[in-house]
Amino acid sequence: MKNALVTGGSGGIGKAVCLQLARSSFHVLIHYNSNKKSADEVLSLIESEGGKGETIRFDVSSKKAIESALGKWKNDNNDNHISVLVNNAGISKDNLMIWMEEGEWNSVINTNLNGFFHVTKSLLKDMIINKWGRIINIVSLSGLKGLPGQTNYSAAKAGIIGASKALAQEVGKKKITVNAIAPGYIKTEMIKNLDEKQLKTLIPVNRFGNTEEVAHLVDFLAGDNSSYITGEVININGGLYT
Amino acid sequence: MSLEEVKEKVNAFLIDEFELEEDQLIPNALIKDDLDIESLDFVDIAVIIEREFGVKVTSEYIEKIIVLQDLYDFIVEHSNK
Numbered sequence: 001m002k003n004a005l006v007t008g009g010s011g012g013i014g015k016a017v018c019l020q021l022a023r024s025s026f027h028v029l030i031h032y033n034s035n036k037k038s039a040d041e042v043l044s045l046i047e048s049e050g051g052k053g054e055t056i057r058f059d060v061s062s063k064k065a066i067e068s069a070l071g072k073w074k075n076d077n078n079d080n081h082i083s084v085l086v087n088n089a090g091i092s093k094d095n096l097m098i099w100m101e102e103g104e105w106n107s108v109i110n111t112n113l114n115g116f117f118h119v120t121k122s123l124l125k126d127m128i129i130n131k132w133g134r135i136i137n138i139v140s141l142s143g144l145k146g147l148p149g150q151t152n153y154s155a156a157k158a159g160i161i162g163a164s165k166a167l168a169q170e171v172g173k174k175k176i177t178v179n180a181i182a183p184g185y186i187k188t189e190m191i192k193n194l195d196e197k198q199l200k201t202l203i204p205v206n207r208f209g210n211t212e213e214v215a216h217l218v219d220f221l222a223g224d225n226s227s228y229i230t231g232e233v234i235n236i237n238g239g240l241y242t
Numbered sequence: 243m244s245l246e247e248v249k250e251k252v253n254a255f256l257i258d259e260f261e262l263e264e265d266q267l268i269p270n271a272l273i274k275d276d277l278d279i280e281s282l283d284f285v286d287i288a289v290i291i292e293r294e295f296g297v298k299v300t301s302e303y304i305e306k307i308i309v310l311q312d313l314y315d316f317i318v319e320h321s322n323k
Contacts, residue, residue, distance in 0.1 A: 128285045170282060 001052065003082045004222060005029040007060055007119060008089030010038035012188035013138060016211035017086055018042050020219045022051030026084060029073070030055045033089070060089045060115030061107070070122045081126035084222045087116045087160070088138040092190065094149040105152045112156035116163065124171070133176035134222045137164050138214075141184045144233065145241050157182075161233055168231030177230035179221050183214050184237025204239030243295065243321045248314050255290050269311035277310070287313075295321040 004021045008014040009030035019042070022028045028046060030053055032039035039055040046053045058069035074081070090112040093104040120135060127133025142150050143157025161180050168178040185191055185199060186209040196208050214236055220226055221234075235242065253267045262277060273279050279287075281304070288299040297320040307313050 125285060125289075128282065129289055173280070174282065 001025060001027045002084060003027045003029060003077075003080060004084035004086065005031060005056070005082045005119075005123070006086040006088055007031040007115070009086075010035045010042055012190065013183065013186060013211045013214050014086075014088045015042050016215035017088065017218045018053065019045060019049070019051075020212070020215035021084070021086075021222060022046040022053055023049065024219050024223065025051075026222070028053035029082065031060075031089065032057055033059050060119060061111040063114075063118045066115075066118045066122055070119075074126075081130060082123050083127060083130065083132055084134045084136070085120060085123050086136045086138065086218055086222070087119060089115060090138070090153075090156075092150065092153045094153070096149055097151045100152065108152035109156050109159075112153070113159045113163075116160050120167070124176075127176050128171065128174045131175050133171070133174070134226075135164070135167070135176065135178040136218050136221050137161075137178070137180040138218075139164075139180045139182045139233065141182055141235070141237055141241055144182055144235075164233070165231045172230055175227070177221070177227065179226075179230060180233040181214065181217055181221070182233055182235050182237070183209065184235070184240045185209060186211055186214055186236075202240060203237070207238065209236060209238055243318060245314060245318050248295070248317045248321070251294055252310075252313060252317065255287075255294075259286060259290075267310060269309065269314070271310045273307060273310060273313070291317060297321050 004026040006014050006018050006028060009018045010032040018028045018030050030039045030042050032055060043053050043055055056069055056073060058065040060066065091108060093108050095104055116137060137160050139157040139160050142154045143161050146154045164178045164180045171178065185203065188211060200206050200208065217234060217236055256262050256267060257264060260279060266277060271277055284304050291297050291299055295317050297317055303316060307316060
């Protein structure tokens with residue numbers, strides 16, 4: 001049974017990804033930082049469907065916390081390693097750049113971009129040694145198109161897109177693929193205050209997306225059937241931006 | 243550990259892992275150009291060296307390993323410390 005780590009797995013897209021990967025027979029590590037209750041609920045749901053998983057806590061903005069938590073997991077699971085990584089954890093702190101505080105910029109870059117770096121680096125060696133791996137980075141339309149009020153978030157996500165393309169070339173020979181998924185408007189807490197009725201007129205399929213739709217794409221990229229796809233950014237936005 | 247012991251183990255690993263022929267493994271063979279071993283392949287090599295010889299390889303040393311003899315010498319030097 002392969003192990004899959006989903007950062008930010010306790011809610012929204014992360015939760016749907018955890019459930020879907022468990023249905024595809026992965027042992028899922030449901031990462032959370034502060035919301036233990038939600039992570040436990042995701043685990044209960046997985047187990048109620050006959051799947052396997054566990055929760056794991058660390059702060060993705062802290063290199064030390066990442067190395068400590070993943071190092072402990074490795075020690076506790078001697079003959080095992082994590083072969084699928086879904087970098088999904090992230091935060092947004094929207095503000096027009098003219099009003100943006102340095103702290104708002106730094107915390108978004110640190111959690112989203114530096115978090116991607118430290119978590120991925122911690123798991124990469126095992127993937128290289130075992131000559132198989134899947135790294136799936138959840139980015140955003142914001143990282144491709146840029147969205148006003150999100151210079152920090154757009155920069156972080158665009159950074160992950162660039163890093164994904166570079167890393168894909170570094171590790172392709174070792175049968176490790178690295179791809180990014182760029183969701184548009186997906187029904188999650190992050191966009192709960194947006195007016196779907198108004199915004200859907202801009203979306204060719206005329207609706208917001210569901211977390212399960214993103215999860216199915218992650219599931220495909222996590223499997224063997226996607227082995228010739230790497231370094232890609234796959235949009236899932238109902239045709240909003242192509 | 244003697245040079246001969248190191249050579250034997252390293253060569254066996256390189257033949258097995260990188261599908262190299264024994265006659266390619268001459269001491270002056272350039273790791274990158276003659277043996278087609280890329281920097282990322284050093285991850286595998288570093289793991290084997292640590293497991294077989296108890297020697298930790300850091301990126302600082304990897305840069306100094308140009309020919310196969312450098313690799314043997316590095317292991318002999320550090321395994322006997």
